[in-house]
Amino acid sequence: MDRKARPGVVRRVFSAVWRAIDRFRQLSLNLLFLAVVAFLVAGWLAARPTPLPAEAALLIAPNGQLVEQRSVRNPLSVLQGGDGIHQVLLRDVVDAIRAAAGDARIKALVIETDSLAGAGLSKLQEIAAAVADFRKAGKKVYVHGKNFNQVQYHLAAQADEVFVSPDGYVFLSGFARYPTYFKGLFDQAGVKMQIFRVGTYKSFVEPYTRSDMSPEDREATRDYLDAAWRTYQADIAAARPKAAAGLARYVSEAPALLAEAGGDTARMALKAGLVDGLKTADEWRDFLKERVGASDDARGYKHVDMATYISRVRDETPQASDHIGIVVAQGAIVDGEQPSGVVGGDTVAGLIRQAREDKSIKAVVLRVDSPGGSATASEVIRRELELTRKAGKPVIVSMGSVAASGGYWISMAADEVWAGPATLTGSIGIFAMVPDLSGPMGKLGLAVDGVGTSALASGLDPRRPLDPQVASVLQQSIEFGYKRFIELVGKNRRMDVAAVDQVAQGRVWLGSQAKEKGLVDKLGGLDEAVKAAATRAGLKDYDVSYVEKPLSPRDQLLAKLLDNGEDTEGAKTRLSPVEATLARIRNELAGLALWNDPGATYLHCLCEAP
Missing domain, CATH: 3.90.226.10 (2-enoyl-CoA Hydratase; Chain A, domain 1)
Structure with missing residues (x-):
């Protein structure tokens, strides 16, 4: 009987090595498979919510x-000691x-x-x-x-x-x-602020033009x-x-x-x-x-x-098919696209448009917590709300701590305006403020010269004194802006324009006072405003959804690194008195950098919520 020839030594060695490699491959794949299964099971177990303790x-x-x-905080600002308070x-x-x-x-x-x-x-x-x-x-x-x-x-x-x-x-x-007044500082630097305003009580410009509080501002405050x-x-x-x-x-x-x-x-x-x-x-x-x-x-x-x-x-609450959409307008109103914490005219208008075009959103609540700002941006927002009403969706404004000047302007396209008893609102007035930096530039040996085809060609160039013709245009624009403001209020509030003027003039009112004067419809918080929106939309079963601009990957990373949450151990929650004072002055001056209205006209209140 023939016997098969036995494989050679080399072949046997290679075969043994291959079998060992194959077994190791199989073992590795099995271990990897088990690791994946264990990971998935662990993830599933971790995703399962831990039961809340009873009672x-x-x-x-x-x-x-x-x-x-x-708002996502600026990391450089945090390192410098500002903008470092956590937010809840x-x-x-x-x-x-x-x-x-x-x-x-x-x-x-x-x-x-x-x-x-x-x-x-x-x-x-x-x-x-x-x-x-x-x-x-x-x-x-x-x-x-x-x-x-x-x-x-x-x-x-x-x-x-x-x-x-x-x-x-x-x-x-x-x-x-107690505002900080910068006129003395500006005088020393040679900076002149050229002011155009309408409103006896419109005090926003005073810290840059006075060294003390005016009698009118003192009375209203x-x-x-x-x-x-x-x-x-x-x-x-x-x-x-x-x-x-x-x-x-x-x-x-x-x-x-x-x-x-x-x-x-x-x-x-x-x-x-x-x-x-x-x-x-x-x-x-x-x-x-x-x-x-x-x-x-x-x-x-x-x-x-x-x-x-x-x-x-x-997570536990079942989702309804109909929604009340809430758009938040918090901070100074600024032209263009802006991050959260600042009311960008284009940004907020886009969110309102998004809510209007979302078929699941049956009514819109604008939550206003703003002292105002750019007149142009304010009108962009108000117009978008007006279009939302024309599209058949109810619009309710809910005022937070402050809804004054531009914050009040954007409220004038609502079906109902709700304010808290302690909300600061009103400040119906308008101003323009143009800096003249020719003085400090001259001290530095800098000169500006040239030609233009007209007196208006130099526009609002802060390096040169304002031309009288430009000043005349600005003053007339401001007067027209105030007239339009009180007419807008009169139309929305169903008030005579003369009656509006009596409670306007830039004066600030508490929500309870504003209700008595016809500037708001009802007193109540956001919860009451949402219920009013649901009633107007004929909804009984609905959810509330916030329509917000998603954070960019960069801002998400910053939010995690700087931790804006309310649960961080050892988080900084309060500034020292010196830190708070320095941060306040820095923020007051830094606020000037936000002034980007194309027409240099502003609906802004110098008011702080009590």
């Missing part, structure tokens, strides 16, 4: 400034509290205010309304702070029980407005600040009746009351009924463990933070 507290601890829309979306806070009111998983609301850096009174009132609804649902609200400033205390006062640290304080001071302070006190008295009687004295006689408390500021607040007790951080934790229940590790209390909760709630 837990919702923790609201805002870290930064309450805003309508986050007002809508997240309000939505979380309102959702928790009807959520069986949430039994209490815990608020810690230490990192709240700032908020307008109107924003605080919207949160207060949500907290009131939470309490009406039969759930308790507890607040603690190391200290409470005026903004923080308005939020704290809405609770069932308020505690401050034994070495803390409640600092209430009333409202003030005192009027709205006094009204705002009365509103603040009424809010506190309504939330904490035990503090009502002594609230005014707490501010006006602070030195005497502090002396009665032996210099103990926390005891002074307790005696005034502003807080219910004094608790250290560990005592506060023990208190919450007793009221809410201990966490699984027994080191803290059972709770869920706001960011986790609102994200979960929004």
Whole structure:
């Protein structure tokens, strides 16, 4: 019987090597396959939401400034000490509290205010309304702070029980407005500001042309600040009746009351009924463990933070087919395309157009939080809203902390205008301001000379004094602009133009005053405005969607690197007094760089929300 010849040594070696390689290949592929499966399973498990603890507290601890829309911060500015305050979306806070009111998983609301850096009174009132609804649902609200400033205390006062640290304080001071005046600086530099305006109370130009507050601005400012302070006190008295009687004295006689408390500021607040007790951080934790229940590790209390909760709630909420679209206009109004935090005329107009053309959006709410700016950009936005109404979609304006001058102009294309009682609005006036830099250029040995085919050819060249003919054109344009403004208001508000002029002239009003004078339709927050939009659109089942410009990849990266969120550990939430002062002056001067109106005409209010 023949036997096959045995393979040679070389062949056997190569065969063995090949089999080893093949087995290694198979093993590697199997391991890779298993790794992919494990990765997918791990991803699936990670994507599954961790169940919220039953009967837990919702923790609201805002870290930064309450805003309508986050802006991506400039990294260079942050390094220089400016623009470094974190931002917290007002809508997240309000939505979380309102959702928790009807959520069986949430039994209490815990608020810690230490990192709240700032908020307008109107924003605080919207949160207060949500907290009131939470309490009406039969759930308790507890607040603690190391200290409470005026903004923080308005939020704290809405609770069932308020505690401050034994070495803390409640600092209430009333409202003030002290602008920086640059005329002396400009005089030293040789800069001249050439002003054209209409409106007795139109004070925006005054910091560049005066060294003090004008009598008209002083009158108007005192009027709205006094009204705002009365509103603040009424809010506190309504939330904490035990503090009502002594609230005014707490501010006006602070030195005497502090002396009665032996210099103990926390005891002074307790005696005034502003807080219910004094608790250290560990005592506060023990208190919450007793009221809410201990966490699984027994080191803290059972709770869920706001960011986790609102994200979960929004994921759980079924989506309706019809939407109310919200477009946010926050910041100075500037011509062209602009990033979030600045109201770009073309940008916001494009978002309104997008909402109008979206068939799922049945009504549009414009949320305005702006002191105004470019007249040209303001009209671009207003016109787009007007076209939206003509297309058959209801348009509602909801005013935030400030909706004045240009912010009021863009509101004049709405079916309804809603304002908060403490919103600053009005400032119906217009101005142009053209710098003359020939003085400082001369000091530097620089000269400008040449020829033109007419006196108007040099235009608004800041290197040369303004030609009288150009000045005449500007003044006539401003007067026409004011006439058009009051006519626009008269038409939209169904008021006689003469009656509009009486409440215009650049004067600022609180929302409650504006309602009395016919400048707004109703008082209420964003939630009420959305409901009004739904009513006009005939909707009962709908979702609210924000129509916003998507962040570019660069801005998304910056947002992550600089972390605009409210949950960052150790985040900077408050500037020191010196930092705040320097940042304020820098921002006031930097604001001039935003002035890019093609006709150099502006609808801008020099007003800050109380």
